[in-house]
Amino acid sequence: MSDAIDEVVTVVGIGADGWTGLAPVGREAIESADVVMGSARQLKLVPHSAEQIAWPSPLSESLPGLLAQNRGRRVVVLASGDPTFHGIGTTLTRLLGPEAVRVIPSPSSVSLACARLGWAQDQVQVVSLVGHPLELLHPHVQPGRRIVVLSWGAHTPAEVAATLTARGYGDSELTVLERLGSADERIRRTTASNFAENDVHSLNVVGITCRAIPDAPLLSTSPGLPDEAYESDGQLTKREVRAVTLSRLAPTPGQLLWDVGGGAGSIAIEWSRHHPSCRAVAIEQDDTRAKRLARNAAALGVVVDVVIGKAPEALAELETPQAIFVGGGATRPGMVEACWQALAPGGRLVVNAVTLETEAVVAKWYAELGGDLVRLSVQKASPVGGMTGWRAAMPVTIWSVTK
Template sequence: MNLVGRGPDGTGDPDHARAGRRVITVVGVGADGWDGLVPASRRAVEAADVVVGSARQLALVPETGAERVPLPSPLLPNLPGLLDSLPDRAVCVLASGDPMFHGIGSTLVRLVGAERVRVLPHVSSVSLACARLGWPVESVEVVSLVGRPPAALRAALQPGRRVLVLGGTAGVVGDTLDEAGYGPSRVVVLSDLGAPTEAVGVESGLQVIAVDCVAAPGSRPFARVPGLPDDAFEHDGQLTKREVRAVSLSRLAPFPGELLWDVGAGAGSIAIEWMRAHPSCRAVAVESRPERAARVRRNADALGVPALRVVEGGAPAALDGLPRPDAVFVGGGVTVPGLVEACWAALAPGGRLVANAVTLESEAVVAGWYGRLGGDLVRLAVQRASPVGGFTGWRAAMPVTVWSVRKDTP
């Protein structure tokens, strides 16, 4: 076990002050403003040379004599420059609620490192909403629609599930529920939580939307376990079928936060189910045919993972410049010269590569790589019951060979 000490100010480096490194203090502010801040948060604001925040946040704290600087827009491209323009000054950045929960605290840590950020959180809107509703926080899924399309809500919708939506409107959430087959769900709008103007059922610029999921009669809810029905995807026949998809994903083994390349994506089913495994899973679908790439995008929206990145182009050339993957699935094009080599070379240590083969030619390529790198080679033969006259018989699908291997060395 590696025990890490903490400094007296809560940062990860007890000696940062002696080292002379500037620390940015992030203060979470609730809708109740200055009155709701604990003494330590008030002192941080009062001691700052510069107070940075949105117009709404700056209006919630009194004038202290510090310079007031509005957050830039767009934020991410301009924030590093803003910080660089404030050298050797005590900077306090205001945030809404808990700065480390979908907030600017996380962004600052990513930019300058945890040792240079001191966070003083307020109660989050999620905690306040759960307190008002009587919902245990640990049983609730949170979906942020800030800067994201409404389709991002779809993956969280399951019967009996409780979801809190940040950044959406009741109209947008209601339309998404109807389209996804969850129209009967109970929806509650909670606005200005913690403020004197707090209200239920009234929309404002600062609100949380609570959804108690109820599936409509006749609808077909989809679980997050790999192996969605084939007709859950729009496709032209170029689709990794349900049983083979479940086996392939079990070998790809998605872990939270990991990145997948789905090469020769077809309908995008592997990439989509990878991303549905956990909200932090990421994927790039590489597809050479424009009409199929467009279909991948539609499937991703319909199944709640609109953040799926789709790259149009033929592999291996289309792989150049992509971020390094933790797993690669080759569902099509395994016989293209240099494709498997490029995927294997790009794969991160500990990563997994899975390639499926249907034809004799692709099986020969896969068998050759199995002989070189080892791994696991499985042949799947699936038969489905279908009518035979007035009876029922078995109809065999084409067998699929699945090769999987782990990259244990750099």
């Protein structure tokens, strides 16, 4: 247990129905507390028998000090719904350790929303926009998908509707569920393109059934998005090569990728789209390309950390990755050595070569470290006069090796 506090902190989940909706165990914890912490709104829902402390802002910086100041007292923390579901229960467990935190949950906003909508909760994608960019919604917008959005305020439903409409999903069913569980709960249904509500309560979640118009672009989370999905100056790993490259990198939830020589960022972006917990750092020395890469990441609904610098020097202080892709600069002295040394055990290194000089470097390292060597030659049909023929792209050699 952390020495920040000597007593177990009890976290009580509370719904919009307040005190009346709490189970006896939650009421007992609050009634026996020396101090109750929570948002100003939550504190109004419970009796004032104990000292009350409203959360300061920013909470993350103040929380350790608040706990230290109340060492030895019976502390109860109020949370919305289920404290371990996008809530402060997880924060406290990370800060104090699981043995120092007791959690008493109430139904989460997602479980209440699914109950109202008649949706199977295990078949719903949950996207939290609380403190996160709206673009994180993009990877989950797929035909027929059901999504529950945790809103950041009254403005979120309108922003979600506009985003869906711009993506070609204006026919999607949109349900705004406000103050779930309270006496004045309200549920309204419309479509994304017809959304016109301007009196939405700040406590709301949004249910979406995604429906695409016929010509809406399909942006799958599988590797190999259309090249047109990216803004590019030509420094782009093309679709077919990208799909094979990512199969060698093997995106895995929770793992980190270095995309060395990021260019348009397609490898880092599609790695990150595989799963919300996949992370990527793109190293790009050109400032204009780095900004373009960041725009591509936002447009495709992921966050990629962009490091502006020249590899291998720029790699020195980065977090240890489980996969590294070198799309440019493999001929620089020390590049492959630095990547191989930085890679975590069991990690994957993938280097793509187009030029003879890079192929020579790849051949040398393949002879030394082994791995897998593949040469791709892609041809696409294109007009030849009034007929159609094959036009070949430059062949690409892909070297992949596991440490």
